[in-house]
Amino acid sequence: MSSPSRTPDTGSAKAPRSRFRPTLLRSAVYAFLALAALVSTIPFFWMLSTSLMTLGESIGRQWLPERPQFGNYVEAWTAANFARYFLNTVLMTATIVTGVVVTSVLAAYAFARLHFFGRDVIFALLLSTLMVPETITMIPNFLVIRGDIIPLPGGSWLNSLQGLSFPFLASAFSIFLLRQFFIKIPWELWDAARIDGAGHLRFLLQIVLPMSKAPLLVAAMFAFIGSWNAFLWPLLVTTGHEWRPLMVGLWSLVDEAGARTQLIMAGAAIAILPTIILYFITQKQFTEGGRLLRPEAVNPT
Amino acid sequence: MALREHLRGYLFVAPAVFVIFLFGLFPILYAFYMSLYAWRVQQGGFVGFSNYANLIGSWGGLLTFVAGIGLLVLAYKVWSGAFRAVTDRGLVVRLAAAVFLIGGGLTLSLGWGRMIEASGSSFLPSLPITLYYALGTVPVQIGLGLVLASLLFQKIRGRTLFRIVLFLPYVTPVVAGAVVFRTIFSPDDTGLVNSFLSYVGIGPQGWLFESRPVAQLLFGVEVGGLLAGPSLALVSIMIFGVWAYLGFNVVILLAGLSSVPNHLYEAAEIDGANGWHMFRHITLPMLSPVTYYLALIGFIGTMRAFEHIYPMRVASAQGSVDVASIVIFDTFYRSNQFGEAAAQAVLLFGIVAALTYVQTKVLGRKVFYE
Numbered sequence: 285m286s287s288p289s290r291t292p293d294t295g296s297a298k299a300p301r302s303r304f305r306p307t308l309l310r311s312a313v314y315a316f317l318a319l320a321a322l323v324s325t326i327p328f329f330w331m332l333s334t335s336l337m338t339l340g341e342s343i344g345r346q347w348l349p350e351r352p353q354f355g356n357y358v359e360a361w362t363a364a365n366f367a368r369y370f371l372n373t374v375l376m377t378a379t380i381v382t383g384v385v386v387t388s389v390l391a392a393y394a395f396a397r398l399h400f401f402g403r404d405v406i407f408a409l410l411l412s413t414l415m416v417p418e419t420i421t422m423i424p425n426f427l428v429i430r431g432d433i434i435p436l437p438g439g440s441w442l443n444s445l446q447g448l449s450f451p452f453l454a455s456a457f458s459i460f461l462l463r464q465f466f467i468k469i470p471w472e473l474w475d476a477a478r479i480d481g482a483g484h485l486r487f488l489l490q491i492v493l494p495m496s497k498a499p500l501l502v503a504a505m506f507a508f509i510g511s512w513n514a515f516l517w518p519l520l521v522t523t524g525h526e527w528r529p530l531m532v533g534l535w536s537l538v539d540e541a542g543a544r545t546q547l548i549m550a551g552a553a554i555a556i557l558p559t560i561i562l563y564f565i566t567q568k569q570f571t572e573g574g575r576l577l578r579p580e581a582v583n584p585t
Numbered sequence: 586m587a588l589r590e591h592l593r594g595y596l597f598v599a600p601a602v603f604v605i606f607l608f609g610l611f612p613i614l615y616a617f618y619m620s621l622y623a624w625r626v627q628q629g630g631f632v633g634f635s636n637y638a639n640l641i642g643s644w645g646g647l648l649t650f651v652a653g654i655g656l657l658v659l660a661y662k663v664w665s666g667a668f669r670a671v672t673d674r675g676l677v678v679r680l681a682a683a684v685f686l687i688g689g690g691l692t693l694s695l696g697w698g699r700m701i702e703a704s705g706s707s708f709l710p711s712l713p714i715t716l717y718y719a720l721g722t723v724p725v726q727i728g729l730g731l732v733l734a735s736l737l738f739q740k741i742r743g744r745t746l747f748r749i750v751l752f753l754p755y756v757t758p759v760v761a762g763a764v765v766f767r768t769i770f771s772p773d774d775t776g777l778v779n780s781f782l783s784y785v786g787i788g789p790q791g792w793l794f795e796s797r798p799v800a801q802l803l804f805g806v807e808v809g810g811l812l813a814g815p816s817l818a819l820v821s822i823m824i825f826g827v828w829a830y831l832g833f834n835v836v837i838l839l840a841g842l843s844s845v846p847n848h849l850y851e852a853a854e855i856d857g858a859n860g861w862h863m864f865r866h867i868t869l870p871m872l873s874p875v876t877y878y879l880a881l882i883g884f885i886g887t888m889r890a891f892e893h894i895y896p897m898r899v900a901s902a903q904g905s906v907d908v909a910s911i912v913i914f915d916t917f918y919r920s921n922q923f924g925e926a927a928a929q930a931v932l933l934f935g936i937v938a939a940l941t942y943v944q945t946k947v948l949g950r951k952v953f954y955e
Binding site: 451556 | 597607611733760777888891892909918923926934
């Protein structure tokens, strides 16, 4: 794409000029956007509203609860075991985010700046795994985690933190994202660091990483969302309450709570809240993430 | 180059490569290996391709089906040739294309019917459902996304707020969103969608519980086989899918719009082009790499969709929402038929790869690169 480009996201100074002059058309545009925004948010409103209702209210045709029933949240948190599930998800997510960041930084640096035999082939193989559906990998991976194919320390890893997180401790997507960034760091910096006696690891830790806060944050956020929301894999490798994460817990609540919709909605709100909070805090970086996901950046060809 | 440098490289990539090769690459080979065995929880005897044969049903049917596809490809070739040749024979060529098209369609559905009849597995019926889901969500997402992104790109007050709100569903945990949509699409007449419908004078619908095709509900005609179309239950899930991914499409398209050079619009304005002309002849072609990319990842994503559909499934939908991933999961996790599930997964992977290849060939040619 060529150089003089419009940047609508950075503020009003460079905002594109309007091609809608007539007022009628303008209000139609606003009406359409408002409708889209409404459709996007109504499910959240519906969830919060229902989560604060009594059983009777949730069955009847009602928009708002008479008196908010915060007890539903207490019940979901304690009786429905969400405290436990929440802790499990936090542990799993923390493990995965840490793992992804560490392994991706190291690998991305090597793919961007080091020369070793077979580098480009290995990189292409890593990227090709992004195409592979989880339905094909889950079957052998389940056997690996059960300890059927290779002996694992401690026997089977079903119902354990290792089993939940190990397959996701590295991410081809994050490696690609970071590599794209590392490649652009000027070589002069490395020359200067070398004169000062720094090796690759120190250069990476002290010079490269402080420069790469934005892509690191994006990589961490995608790892966070991926593991916080994980469902299929945890469903396979957790059979009891002990290590069950939030999403699987929420799913089993749908069976257990039956018609008590208000309880399910309280559970859903508990599951959603952390991601939403994170999103609102970092929403600027998310948009940056969107920019990093553009085809020029992602298409390996 | 020094051996040390090579070693350092391997050391740096080792952790990531170990995990990704073990859990991303090795499983493909191992799944194929498993698919050749009678494997129920534990490995059984070698059975060759009989897992595949059970899924496909009739090899003759498959051959007929493939021949039908061949005829359709031929029709496409002849048809696109007809537009290039501006001769009197154009009409004849177009007629030939039509014959190939109809013949191909008939052959295809004949072969498909024979396969379905002979195969006892629910894997084959899941494939058109998977395709419905992909075709019913991806174009809608991109089309609506294009409209919203173009509107948001204008001088709009509260643009940032709109963007934040539209992106919200994308970051929402899928299972939690699905659980909420289950109640929104509740078949009771007090459900959100049904009570909205009652305001406009339409009776309550079964939504996720409705296994009948939408075409049948709307027009009362009953079409069987490949042309039946998605059930209302599947359409409800499609709406959820579009809801979840629309914001992502908008953000990517907005980023694409911002890289269209302004001078193109200025030049067009001098030439007297109106808003629609500019959209049609500048915005769309300049955006085509972005829409192409969205179509590609959208298609690959929906063909393997699981988490959007599994939590929305109810028994009354009678399998009308069971896309391929769901059937594979059930065969693996509920029926414990590991070998057969592996064969299904390998087939799905092959089909997605082939369709993606076709997509890059057909759509890729239409992409405009500056």
